[in-house]
Amino acid sequence: MAYAIETGGLRKSFGGQEAVRGVDLAVRSGELFALLGPNGAGKTTTIRMLTTLLKPDGGTARVCGHDVVKEAGAVRARISVTGQYAALDDALTGRQNLALFAGLYGYSRGEARKIADELLILFGLSEAGGRTVGTYSGGMRRRLDLAAGLLPRPEVMFLDEPTTGLDPQSRHDLWDTVRGLKRQGTTVLLTTQDLEEADQLADRIGFIAGGRLIAVGTPAELKARYGGKTLTIRLAEGTDADGVSRLLDERFGLECRREEEGRIVKASVRNAETAHAAVGALLGDGTVVEDFALDDPRLEDVYFALNAAGAKEAAV
Amino acid sequence: MNARASLPVREAAARRPGRLAVTALFMRRSLHHLGNNAYGFVFEAVGPVVMLLIFAFLFGGAMAGSVKAYVQFLLPGILLLAVVPMTVTSGATLCSDIAQGVYQRFRTMPFWQPAAVLGLIAADGVRYLAGLAAVLGAGFALGFRPEGGAAGTVLAAAYTVFFAYCVSWVFAWIGNIAKRPETVSGSSMMILYPLLFASSVLVDTATMPRWLQAVVNANPISMAVALTRGLFHGNAGAGELAAGIGAGLVIAAVFMPLTMRAYVRRQTA
Numbered sequence: 237m238a239y240a241i242e243t244g245g246l247r248k249s250f251g252g253q254e255a256v257r258g259v260d261l262a263v264r265s266g267e268l269f270a271l272l273g274p275n276g277a278g279k280t281t282t283i284r285m286l287t288t289l290l291k292p293d294g295g296t297a298r299v300c301g302h303d304v305v306k307e308a309g310a311v312r313a314r315i316s317v318t319g320q321y322a323a324l325d326d327a328l329t330g331r332q333n334l335a336l337f338a339g340l341y342g343y344s345r346g347e348a349r350k351i352a353d354e355l356l357i358l359f360g361l362s363e364a365g366g367r368t369v370g371t372y373s374g375g376m377r378r379r380l381d382l383a384a385g386l387l388p389r390p391e392v393m394f395l396d397e398p399t400t401g402l403d404p405q406s407r408h409d410l411w412d413t414v415r416g417l418k419r420q421g422t423t424v425l426l427t428t429q430d431l432e433e434a435d436q437l438a439d440r441i442g443f444i445a446g447g448r449l450i451a452v453g454t455p456a457e458l459k460a461r462y463g464g465k466t467l468t469i470r471l472a473e474g475t476d477a478d479g480v481s482r483l484l485d486e487r488f489g490l491e492c493r494r495e496e497e498g499r500i501v502k503a504s505v506r507n508a509e510t511a512h513a514a515v516g517a518l519l520g521d522g523t524v525v526e527d528f529a530l531d532d533p534r535l536e537d538v539y540f541a542l543n544a545a546g547a548k549e550a551a552v
Numbered sequence: 553m554n555a556r557a558s559l560p561v562r563e564a565a566a567r568r569p570g571r572l573a574v575t576a577l578f579m580r581r582s583l584h585h586l587g588n589n590a591y592g593f594v595f596e597a598v599g600p601v602v603m604l605l606i607f608a609f610l611f612g613g614a615m616a617g618s619v620k621a622y623v624q625f626l627l628p629g630i631l632l633l634a635v636v637p638m639t640v641t642s643g644a645t646l647c648s649d650i651a652q653g654v655y656q657r658f659r660t661m662p663f664w665q666p667a668a669v670l671g672l673i674a675a676d677g678v679r680y681l682a683g684l685a686a687v688l689g690a691g692f693a694l695g696f697r698p699e700g701g702a703a704g705t706v707l708a709a710a711y712t713v714f715f716a717y718c719v720s721w722v723f724a725w726i727g728n729i730a731k732r733p734e735t736v737s738g739s740s741m742m743i744l745y746p747l748l749f750a751s752s753v754l755v756d757t758a759t760m761p762r763w764l765q766a767v768v769n770a771n772p773i774s775m776a777v778a779l780t781r782g783l784f785h786g787n788a789g790a791g792e793l794a795a796g797i798g799a800g801l802v803i804a805a806v807f808m809p810l811t812m813r814a815y816v817r818r819q820t821a
Contacts, residue, residue: 287660312662313568323657327585333654339577340663342569368588384657 240265240392240423241286245295248281255281257447258295263425263440268418270438271427274543278447279427280320283396286425287317300391316390318382320397326370330361330380333369334387341388355383375406382413392423399433411436431535441535443542451542455535462541463533464504467511471499472524480523488514504537505530571664578671583678596641597682600634601690607754608694615755620695627691628708628780629753632773634687635680635716636748640740642676643723644733650818651731669728669815673720680716684709700786708783711796715776718800719744721807728814747773772799 241263248256256278263269271279284290286297288308296303302310317323324333331352338348356365359379369377378398385393395414399407414437417424428434434441435455443451443458451458467490471477477498484490488510490503505511511530518525569577586593607626612619646669649655658668688696688709698704722743727736751773757765768774779796782788788796 289656289659309662312660315660317657317660319653319656323653323655325581325652325654327588328581329584329588332581332584336577336581337657337661340569340574340658340661342567388661 238265239263239298240267241269241297241299241425243282243286243295243297246282246285246292246297247294248278248285248290248292254447256285256292259444259447259449261442261449263423265423266418266421268414268424268426268437268439270434270441271425271444272429272431272434272441272539273427273444274429277444279444280396281447282444283317283394283425283427287315287394288312314391315394316385316388316392317394318385318396318398320400324369324377324381324384327368329366329368330356330372330376331365333380334384337384337387351387355386359383374401375403378402378406378410382410386413386417390422392425393417395424395426397427397429399428399430407433431539435535443538445543451538458538459533459535461538463535463537464506465508465511465533466531467503467505467514468529468531469501469515469518469525470527471501472526473499475499475524477501480518483517483521484514487517490514569663571667574663574667575671575674578667579675580671582672582675586675586678593679593682596638596679597686600630600683600687603634604630604687604690604694611754623691623694623696624698625756625781626754627687627696628784629751629777630691631684631687631708631712632715632777632780633748633753635683635712636719636773637740637744638676638679638683639716639720639723640737640744641679642673642720643725643727644736645727646672646724647727647730647736648733650728650815665816666812669724669811673717673724676720677713677717680713684712698784698786700784704784704786708780711776711780711783715780715796715800718804721804721811725807725811725814728811728818747771752777772803775799 239262241261243259243261246256246259246261247254255276259278259282261282271282273279281290285292286299286304288304288311291305298304299311300314302314304311325336328336331349334352334355335345335348338351339345343351353362353365356362359382361376361380361383364372364376369380372380378401382398385395398414399410402410411433414424414426426434426437438455440452440454441458442449451462453461469480471480475498477494480501481492481494484492484501484503488505490505490510493502494500495502503514505514508530515525515528604627607630608619608623611626612622616622616625649672650668655668659665688705698708700708723736723740726739727733730736730739750768751771752768753773757768757774760768775792775795776799779788779792782792782796
């Protein structure tokens with residue numbers, strides 16, 4: 237299996253503060269990999285090293301088989317970056333921006349103009365194409381930034397928090413574009429704080445905290461490993477919720493939360509068998525259960541579980 | 553919006569652009585900047601004319617008996633006084649420009665990186681020429697008649713632009729190491745203005761005490777003014793040519809490599 241991105245013991249400090257503390261990452265060719273983690277976890281620093289913007293203090297990083305320090309030129313020829321801060325020239329018009337980037341990638345002046353117009357249409361910016369980017373809204377800037385990122389037909393695309401601050405419609409449009417990239421065989425490394433985004437898009441997720449990669453897996457694997465299913469039980473009016481909680485705790489070791497003044501009892505369960513047994517025990521006990529539901533684990537549960545683990549580790 | 557899901561399939565560019573082509577693209581970018589902010593461009597070019605008028609009318613009578621007589625002496629100096637400070641703006645623009653996000657994008661792209669600075673500095677020639685044309689036009693209107701004629705005027709103008717390019721590397725370097733464009737503008741007060749005024753731009757050095765003459769004559773700006781005057785009036789000697797061109801080349805030879813080194817270092821800091 238060829239890796240599009242491969243790092244070993246990657247490190248970076250800023251003034252004594254270790255931002256990235258030994259990251260080992262292996263992203264397969266054609267894979268959509270999401271780096272998930274809280275603010276300051278080291279996601280952006282990792283991306284900046286992989287895109288040749290920062291020199292690592294230690295460890296190795298290869299993109300498409302090329303070392304990011306020694307063969308920065310070869311790496312740059314194969315990647316493209318779209319950042320959380322749209323990297324555009326505010327004093328140029330949208331069309332001038334795209335034509336400039338196209339020219340820098342080696343397209344002739346005529347081709348560059350044609351490509352700029354194509355991309356403006358594709359991203360719904362043809363009318364704004366003649367205005368300077370300084371006058372654009374946040375969403376328009378992000379769209380133009382993404383269009384610029386798609387210009388070179390990259391082998392590996394880096395998307396650094398691409399949907400931060402976007403409205404829901406723009407967010408879904410961007411997801412469509414990212415899925416389109418994947419269909420074309422582009423490797424995508426995405427950083428995000430948005431759990432739904434990682435869940436929707438990623439083949440695999442790497443969870444990063446305190447400068448370390450602390451868990452890697454498919455969304456389903458991570459949920460199975462770190463998150464539990466949620467059992468929700470709706471009780472008839474006047475039921476003794478305390479008694480129900482006590483029963484579930486004593487017989488099944490479940491920690492219950494109560495909502496709606498005790499009408500609803502919720503608990504995390506390991507699997508469906510436990511949930512069945514718990515509901516069966518309540519019914520056998522004569523409790524009136526109006527309704528019950530078993531929900532799949534959410535990435536959110538994984539996120540909080542891992543965040544807590546990361547915080548514990550950082551404190552050591 | 554569904555169109556966005558089907559991305560364009562495009563032939564990759566045939567080949568990497570060469571160094572010259574990329575530098576030309578960055579020059580074009582700067583010219584677009586000027587075009588998109590035409591008012592600023594015009595104000596900057598016309599500004600120095602005001603300086604010429606002030607000095608000509610304020611000092612003209614006292615220094616040479618009349619405005620017209622003083623302008624013969626003053627104009628070559630004023631030309632430098634007008635054009636050389638424009639290089640401070642080059643440095644300040646570079647400073648704010650390379651702090652922008654777009655330079656992050658440039659740095660992840662596979663082209664010859666020094667072009668991003670070189671093109672910007674090169675395009676500033678347009679601003680220098682505009683300032684020069686405005687001052688020269690006003691000078692002619694005030695009665696400036698160089699003895700070197702059209703050829704002398706063209707040579708003097710060409711030298712002025714050459715010298716400004718050389719000095720622009722000083723501020724390009726400061727623009728690269730300074731965190732804020734204000735620092736670049738501020739540094740000009742310390743570096744450029746003492747040099748500009750402690751020179752033979754406004755007055756003949758013959759009236760100064762000998763020690764001051766020595767200082768003023770060693771000032772590269774004085775060398776530049778001497779050559780500009782010589783070219784305008786068609787009497788530049790070999791010594792003036794060597795000193796005037798040499799002063800520019802030394803400045804560029806020191807500060808251009810410093811600038812490039814600072815720019816490349818800044819990339820991966």
